[in-house]
Amino acid sequence: xxxxxxxxxxxxxxxxxxxxxxxxxxxxxxTFFSSxxxxxxxxxxxIDVYRYDPTNNxxxxxxxxxxxxxxxxxxxxxxxxxxxxxxTAAIFGQLNNLINPPExxxxxxxxxxxxxxxxxxxxxxxxxxEAIEPGGWELHLSSSKQAGAGITGSIIKLIDDSSTNNGxxxxxxxxxxxxxxxSGTLVGGTVIKTAASAEGSDGSxxxxxxxxxxxxxxxxxxxxxxxxxxxxxGSNSDDRNNRRFFNCIVDGQYFQMRRKEEITSTHYFxxxxxxxxxxxxxxxxxxxxxxxxxxxxxxxxxxxxTYITTVGLYNAAxxxxxxxxxxxxxxxxxxxxALIKVKLDF
Amino acid sequence: MGFxxxxxxxxxxxxxxxxxEILSEGGDLAIVKFALSDEEVDYxxxxxxxxxxxxxxxxxxxxxxxxxxxxxxxNFRSFLVNQSLGGAQVTLDSLNYTSVDTNANIALNxxxxxxxAENYTFTIENTNIVKFTGSPSATTTTxxxxxxxxxxxxxxxxxxxxxxxxxxGIVNVVTISxxxxxxxxxxxxxxxxxxxxxxxxxxxxxxxxxSGPSNY
Numbered sequence: 001x002x003x004x005x006x007x008x009x010x011x012x013x014x015x016x017x018x019x020x021x022x023x024x025x026x027x028x029x030x031t032f033f034s035s036x037x038x039x040x041x042x043x044x045x046x047i048d049v050y051r052y053d054p055t056n057n058x059x060x061x062x063x064x065x066x067x068x069x070x071x072x073x074x075x076x077x078x079x080x081x082x083x084x085x086x087x088t089a090a091i092f093g094q095l096n097n098l099i100n101p102p103e104x105x106x107x108x109x110x111x112x113x114x115x116x117x118x119x120x121x122x123x124x125x126x127x128x129x130e131a132i133e134p135g136g137w138e139l140h141l142s143s144s145k146q147a148g149a150g151i152t153g154s155i156i157k158l159i160d161d162s163s164t165n166n167g168x169x170x171x172x173x174x175x176x177x178x179x180x181x182x183s184g185t186l187v188g189g190t191v192i193k194t195a196a197s198a199e200g201s202d203g204s205x206x207x208x209x210x211x212x213x214x215x216x217x218x219x220x221x222x223x224x225x226x227x228x229x230x231x232x233x234g235s236n237s238d239d240r241n242n243r244r245f246f247n248c249i250v251d252g253q254y255f256q257m258r259r260k261e262e263i264t265s266t267h268y269f270x271x272x273x274x275x276x277x278x279x280x281x282x283x284x285x286x287x288x289x290x291x292x293x294x295x296x297x298x299x300x301x302x303x304x305x306t307y308i309t310t311v312g313l314y315n316a317a318x319x320x321x322x323x324x325x326x327x328x329x330x331x332x333x334x335x336x337x338a339l340i341k342v343k344l345d346f
Numbered sequence: 347m348g349f350x351x352x353x354x355x356x357x358x359x360x361x362x363x364x365x366x367e368i369l370s371e372g373g374d375l376a377i378v379k380f381a382l383s384d385e386e387v388d389y390x391x392x393x394x395x396x397x398x399x400x401x402x403x404x405x406x407x408x409x410x411x412x413x414x415x416x417x418x419x420x421n422f423r424s425f426l427v428n429q430s431l432g433g434a435q436v437t438l439d440s441l442n443y444t445s446v447d448t449n450a451n452i453a454l455n456x457x458x459x460x461x462x463a464e465n466y467t468f469t470i471e472n473t474n475i476v477k478f479t480g481s482p483s484a485t486t487t488t489x490x491x492x493x494x495x496x497x498x499x500x501x502x503x504x505x506x507x508x509x510x511x512x513x514x515g516i517v518n519v520v521t522i523s524x525x526x527x528x529x530x531x532x533x534x535x536x537x538x539x540x541x542x543x544x545x546x547x548x549x550x551x552x553x554x555x556x557s558g559p560s561n562y
Contacts, residue, residue: 001425311357321368
C-alpha cells in the first residue's frame with residue numbers, strides 16, 4: 001500500500017510571497033481610527049491605530065502603533081523630582097536601544113546626525129508576519145486639520161528609497177537593511193521627488209526597517225519639509241505629540257503597504273502507475289458472502305477501477321505526517337496513470 | 347481543433363498533529379513514502395446500468411466534492427492497493443470490547459485472510475483509556491500482535507484501536523470501552539498522560555522503560 005519516493009519525486013523551492021498587510025488583506029487603507037479605551041489608558045505611550053472604528057466594529061484589529069520619543073522626556077509629564085512616567089523618554093530609549101548600536105544617544109536621519117527625538121510607526125507583528133516589502137509602501141500625511149499656530153503645510157507623500165538605494169544605508173545599526181524615507185510616490189512607477197542626500201541639514205524624512213516593521217520619522221523634517229507639523233517640546237507637559245502625528249495620518253487618508261514572506265515549499269510527485277493501486281481495502285468495493293468470501297462488485301470485477309481522494313505522506317516509521325485532499329475523486333485503472341503534485345509549505 | 351487541457355493536479359498538504367509535533371520538537375519530517383486512499387467513495391454508486399453508457403458509470407463518484415483535510419488524522423479508513431491484495435481482509439477475535447475492568451489485559455492478534463502473513467500497525471486513539479503493555483508512551487506500534495491494558499479512569503470511556511496491515515494496507519478497527527474506576531481522578535478526555543508519541547517497531551528497543559506506572 002505504501003510506495004517509496006525516489007530522489008526524482010521530490011523538489012524544494014523557496015518563493016517570496018507578498019500580500020496586502022492591512023485587515024481583510026487590503027494593501028491600502030484610507031481610514032484610521034483609535035480606541036478611546038486604549039488612548040485613555042496608555043495613549044501617552046502609544047496610539048493603536050485601526051482600519052475600522054473599534055467602538056462599533058467588533059472585528060476591528062490593531063494595524064499599527066504610533067509613538068513619539070524624546071531623549072529628554074520633553075512633551076510628556078514627569079521630570080527629575082516630579083511625578084510622571086516621562087513616556088517620551090521611555091519611547092526614545094526603547095527605539096534607541098533596539099535600533100542603534102551601543103553608546104548611541106541620537107538618531108541619524110542622513111545629514112541630521114543628532115536627532116534626539118523621533119516619531120515611529122510600528123507595524124502589528126501578526127499583520128507584518130515576516131517583513132514589510134521594501135518599495136511597497138506609501139504614506140500620505142496632512143496637517144490641514146491640526147490645531148495650533150504655524151500650520152501652513154500641505155499633504156506630503158512618503159515612500160522608501162530602496163529602488164535606488166540598493167542594499168540600504170551603510171550606517172551601523174542593529175537591523176539591516178535600513179532605507180531612507182523620502183518624498184515620492186509609487187503611483188505610475190516609483191518616483192522619488194527628492195533624494196535623502198539632497199534634503200539638507202534637517203535630514204531625511206526618516207528611516208525604514210523592513211525586518212523590524214518600523215518607520216522612524218524625523219520630526220524636524222516634518223516641521224520644515226512641507227508638512228509643517230510642529231512638535232511640541234514642553235518640559236513636564238503632556239503634549240501628546242503622538243496624537244498630532246496620528247492626526248496627520250488620519251488627514252492624509254492613505255497608507256499603502258505590503259508584507260513579504262519567504263515560503264519554503266517541498267513538492268512531492270505522487271505517481272500511481274498503470275499496474276498499481278487498482279484495488280482497494282474500501283469495504284464498498286466488495287460484496288461478501290455469508291461464508292466470508294469477498295467478491296468485487298459487478299462492473300469492477302473484470303475492469304477494476306478505483307478512485308483517489310486522499311494522499312497521505314509518511315515517514316519510515318509509517319507515521320502519517322501530512323494529508324492532501326483532492327477536490328474531486330480521480331479515476332485510476334489499468335489504463336490510467338495518475339500524477340499528483342503535493343505541495344507542503346513551511 | 348480545440349486547445350488541450352493544460353491543467354495539472356496540484357494539491358496542498360497539511361501537517362497532521364504528529365507532523366506538527368515532530369516539527370515542534372525540532373525534528374525532520376523525513377517523508378519517504380506515500381499511500382493513496384479512497385476514503386469517502388462508495389463504490390456501490392458505480393452504476394453499470396447508467397443509460398449514458400460506460401463513461402457515465404462512475405459519474406456520481408467522479409462529480410462529488412470531497413471534504414477538506416483535517417490534522418487530527420493518524421491513518422485512513424481505506425487504502426488503494428495492488429490487485430494481488432484485492433479481497434484480502436484482516437480479522438480479529440472480537441471487534442468490540444465492552445465494560446472492560448481497570449488493569450484488564452486485552453490481546454489483539456489479527457490475521458490477514460487472502461494475503462501473506464504480515465505485521466500490523468496498531469494505533470490507539472486515546473492512550474488515557476488503554477495503553478500498550480510494555481510501551482506505555484506509544485500511541486502507535488508495529489508488530490504481529492499486541493497486548494493492551496485498560497487504564498484507571500474516573501469516568502467510563504471508549505476508544506478505538508486502528509489496525510493496518512503493513513503490507514496489505516487493510517484496515518480494521520477495534521472498539522474498547524473501559525469502566526470507571528471510583529478511585530481514579532484521571533479524566534479520560536484530558537491531556538495524554540505521556541506527551542511523547544513515540545513509535546515502537548517490533549524488535550526495537552524500548553525508549554521509555556521505567557517512565558510509567560508498574561502495572562502495564
